[in-house]
Amino acid sequence: xxxxxxxxxxxxxxxxxxxxxxxxxxxxxxxxxxxxxxxxxxxxxxxxxxxxxxxxxxxxxxxxxxxxxxxxxxxxxxxxxxxxxxxxxxxxxxxxxxxxxxxxxxxxxxxxxxxxxxxxxxxxxxxxxxxxxxxxxxxxxxxxxxxxxxxxxxxxxxxxxxxxxxxxxxxxxxxxxxxxxxxxxxxxxxxxxxxxxxxxxxxxxxxxxxxxxxxxxxxxxxxxxxxxxxxxxxxxxxxxxxxxxxxxxxxxxxxxxxxxxxxxxxxxxxxxxxxxxxxxxxxxxxxxxxxxxxxxxxxxxxxxxxxxxxxxxxxxxxxxxxxxxxxxxxxxxxxxxxxxxxxxxxxxxxxxxxxxxxxxxxxxxxxxxxxxxxxxxxxxxxxxxxxxxxxxxxxxxxxxxxxxxxxxxxxxxxxxxxxxxxxxxxxxxxxxxxxxxxxxxxxxxxxxxxxxxxxxxxxxxxxxxxxxxxxxxxxxxxxxxxxxxxxxxxxxxxxxxxxxxxxxxxxxxxxxxxxxxxxxxxxxxxxxxxxxxxxxxxxxxxxxxxxxxxxxxxxxxxxxxxxxxxxxxxxxxxxxxxxxxxxxxxxxxxxxxxxxxxxxxxxxxxxxxxxx
Numbered sequence: 001x002x003x004x005x006x007x008x009x010x011x012x013x014x015x016x017x018x019x020x021x022x023x024x025x026x027x028x029x030x031x032x033x034x035x036x037x038x039x040x041x042x043x044x045x046x047x048x049x050x051x052x053x054x055x056x057x058x059x060x061x062x063x064x065x066x067x068x069x070x071x072x073x074x075x076x077x078x079x080x081x082x083x084x085x086x087x088x089x090x091x092x093x094x095x096x097x098x099x100x101x102x103x104x105x106x107x108x109x110x111x112x113x114x115x116x117x118x119x120x121x122x123x124x125x126x127x128x129x130x131x132x133x134x135x136x137x138x139x140x141x142x143x144x145x146x147x148x149x150x151x152x153x154x155x156x157x158x159x160x161x162x163x164x165x166x167x168x169x170x171x172x173x174x175x176x177x178x179x180x181x182x183x184x185x186x187x188x189x190x191x192x193x194x195x196x197x198x199x200x201x202x203x204x205x206x207x208x209x210x211x212x213x214x215x216x217x218x219x220x221x222x223x224x225x226x227x228x229x230x231x232x233x234x235x236x237x238x239x240x241x242x243x244x245x246x247x248x249x250x251x252x253x254x255x256x257x258x259x260x261x262x263x264x265x266x267x268x269x270x271x272x273x274x275x276x277x278x279x280x281x282x283x284x285x286x287x288x289x290x291x292x293x294x295x296x297x298x299x300x301x302x303x304x305x306x307x308x309x310x311x312x313x314x315x316x317x318x319x320x321x322x323x324x325x326x327x328x329x330x331x332x333x334x335x336x337x338x339x340x341x342x343x344x345x346x347x348x349x350x351x352x353x354x355x356x357x358x359x360x361x362x363x364x365x366x367x368x369x370x371x372x373x374x375x376x377x378x379x380x381x382x383x384x385x386x387x388x389x390x391x392x393x394x395x396x397x398x399x400x401x402x403x404x405x406x407x408x409x410x411x412x413x414x415x416x417x418x419x420x421x422x423x424x425x426x427x428x429x430x431x432x433x434x435x436x437x438x439x440x441x442x443x444x445x446x447x448x449x450x451x452x453x454x455x456x457x458x459x460x461x462x463x464x465x466x467x468x469x470x471x472x473x474x475x476x477x478x479x480x481x482x483x484x485x486x487x488x489x490x491x492x493x494x495x496x497x498x499x500x501x502x503x504x505x506x507x508x509x510x511x512x513x514x515x516x517x518x519x520x521x522x523x524x525x526x527x528x529x530x531x532x533x534x535x536x537x538x539x540x541x542x543x544x545x546x547x548x549x550x551x552x553x554x555x556x557x558x559x560x561x562x563x564x565x566x567x568x569x570x571x572x573x574x575x576x577x578x579x580x581x582x583x584x585x586x587x588x589x590x591x592x593x594x595x596x597x598x599x600x601x602x603x604x605x606x607x608x609x610x611x612x
Contacts, residue, residue, distance in 0.1 A: 038487070038494065038530055041439055054552025057156040059099040059197040060431065061549065063284040064348040067433035068509055069550035073558035075512030078611060079526045079535040085559060085610040086126045090118070093602035094575050095567020097429075098153035099197070099506065099547035100606060101161075105554050106130065106175065108156065109563065109606060113142055113149035113166045117173060123554045127608070131177035137167035144191045144462055146213045147569035147587075148576065152281075152429075153197035153547065155205070157225060162205050164194035170207050170223060181228035185209070185221055191462050192216050199282040201291060201321045204231055208278025212296040212341070215465035218276030218313070220293060222324060232324035236276025236295045236312050238262045243312060244324045251328045252378040253400035255309065265308040273459045274306070275299035276313035280343030280429060283361070288376060290318045290327055292361055294342035300457035301339055301423075302467030304412050309334040315342045316363065318378065328378035332365050334401060337410055338391065338452070339423040340366040345431045347441070348375060351489055362488055364432055364443050366425025367402060369395060372488050384491050386484070387426045387447060388476045391419050410468065412454035422450035422472045423588065424502070424569065431547060433507035433515065435529055440494060441486045442515045442529060446502035446570075447475040448592055470588035480592060483507070483517050483525075485532065495532035501596060504570045506547030508560070516560060518544025520571060521599040524562055524607065540564035542603025543571055543596070557610050565604040566596075575602060 052070040060067050074082065090096065094112040101108050107120040107127060115137055119130040142149055145166060154163035160180060161173045168186025173179055185207065186192030191214025199206045204222040212218065218236035223229065234244040243262050251257055258264070263271055277296035284291050295317065298310040314333035319326050333340045346361040351372070353360070360381065363371040368389035372382040383395035391408045395401070408419050427445035434441050450472045457467030474480045479498035487494050505518035515529040520543040526536040543566030550560045567575030572586040573593045583591035 038438055038440065041437055056102045056549045056551045058101065058199060059153040059155070059547060060281060060345070063286065065281060065283040065345050065431070066347055066436070067431060067507060068435060070511045071550055071552060071558040072511035074510060074514055074560065074611060076514060076528045076535060079512070079514050081611055082526065082536050082538070082560070082609045083612055084538065085608045087608065088120060088127065088606040090116070090565070090604040090606065092604040093565065095148040095150045095571055096546050096563040096565030096604055097150040097568055098563060099549050100561050100563065101154055101156055102551040103156040104175065108154055108161050110151045110154050110163045111604065112151055112567070113137065113145070115151055115163070115165045117154065117161065117163060119177060133173050133177045133179065135165050135169070135171055135182070137165040137169065138188060141167035141188045141193055144188050144211065144214055145193050146211070148567040148572055150195050150568055152195055155198045155200050157200040160225065162198045162200060162225070164196065164198065164207055166193050166195070168192045168194045168209065170194070170198065170205060170228070172225070172228060183223060183228040189462050190214070190216060196279045197281065199284065200225055201284045204321060206282050206291065206321070208293070210277050210279040212275035212277040212299055213464055213466055214462060215273035215275070215299050215459045216277055217272055217274060218278050218295055220278045222321065234319065234324045234326070236278065237266070237271035237274040243326060244319070245326045248320070249326045249328070251330065253330065255334060255399060255401055256329050256331055261309070261311040265311045267306060267308065270306055273299060273465065274310060274313060278343070281345040281431060283346045283348050284321065285348050285375060288359070289320065290375070291321045292316060292318050292346040292348070292375065294344060294346065296341040296343050297336050297339045300465050300467035302412060302454040302457055303335055303337045303410060304454055305457060305467055310336065314340060316346060316373070318375065330373060330378045330380065330400060332367055332371065332402065337404060338419065340425050343429065344427060347432065347434050349434060349436070353381060353489070362434065362441055364427045364441070364445070366421070366428065367392060368421045368426035370486055370488070382488070382491050386443070386486060386493060387445065388420050389426070391421070410452045410454045412456070415451050415453045417451045418449055419452055420449040420475055422448040423470055424448060428569070430504050431506040433509040435509045435513070437511065438513065438529055439487065439489065440529060441488060442507045442509050443484050443486055444503035444505055444507050444517050445484070446481045447477065447479055448472045448502065449475045450588060469584055471583045472588045472592035474592065483527070485529065497527065497532050501593065502570050504545040504568055505562070508548040508550060510550055516548045516562070518546065518548065518562055518564070520544070520566060520596060522564060538607070538609065540607055541605055542566045543574070543600040545571060559608050559610045561606060561608045563606050566600050566602065571596065573597060574600060
């Protein structure tokens, strides 16, 4: 029997298993001149350009997760002349969150369920279809997909394309469209799905599970790229042996030190259904030979039901890619109160810091804090709010702990009002981009607050395990999203552009100092990365929640591409046909997006732009 999405799932539509407030005044800095003090790092830009082959073989382009294109043909002087070069319909009308990838003159893109993989020939006019591979995942997977049936993209390495299917399988396909191997890693009957984009490191395909709102036990798995054989697997909860914590594990803070904290920091046996899904992005530092990734929220949402720090959810792991051994962990949300996953991207950069160059990772957190973390040790060097936060009062750099505001803590059976940021956080899954030239982080995010009521929750495999009613609405200023530039050395916002809806798309920045992002109304925009000044925009057929990318075509021209197709958690009211009168629909997001159906419709189209 085909298991279709239940009414409860669509009303949740749901929550942060797959997705996972800007405090600036409306209009602030949207058209200001370049801020004084922006340092142009031409040496860093030259290093980035030296390794450029014009391709884009993984979601973030590089291992560091920068989403920076060294191509500079499109720049601030000519971006206004961009025009549509060609487009391609995917034939699917759910949320399109993937980044197209380009390798060897071919573009590959993965659709939301049913997860078709398309290969488009960039050497021919209009990039006609070369082939289509259809994995045909189990239809029942749609019934346990919490936040639309999205997919965040593929990865290319050594003549193979790797991607995940909604029914928790990983697939390898060759450049002719032939399936090489397929491995079933999760069980949809337990609520396990897969939506993240793989990363290939040293011959291993790194993938993780979604399903935090179904009481899954989170994990990351490394597969042999040639055979699909499991090389290692590390869980996010449970005994040290399961988490692959051993002698090499040296967390910086005392709160993350101790034996078997993945068990001891939970009520008895709750770690077995404790969440910590791994559905975000993975980064890799070849010099340190470490991978970095975040873990999702603990389950259930109601924190009163799971006293303790709930290790190892809501934080960031550094691991050895060869055997999965944990090297350090930092918990951004100990005893998470609000569904503030730690899955947001970790962008690896080297920064001047207090007179020395430090190897850091930049992590714009769901908590509303912009973390600068030493990636060799896990020490937090800075944590500053990048929007309006009233649920926490700061991060203690000595202990690493986030200090919560007692008046805003959830309570079972009582509604707590005006918690900021809301469950999607100040920024959810939508990835930021880093300009090594300008030393600016370009961040798409939201400006949402919420009302929260804690409820009882009972675990039943394959059903929602949440324990909360939440309702989201616009934060201070009335706008629900923003696109901003952040200077991590100066620890300040440089400029910010308010948007009507959450900016749920990824960001792209180029050597031409142009930043790109999409809006949920369907505008694809180019702005001056130095100042935020709008340079160009194009109205697509549906809201944009995809990840923009740029590549050099076989004709030598620079192209910029993005998938349009509203959906995901933020756009579930459209893609899931939710009732806007129900403030609890879409896991509370429908309340904040009641007017979105007036501004966009369903869709699924790739748009590719170039200069004439």
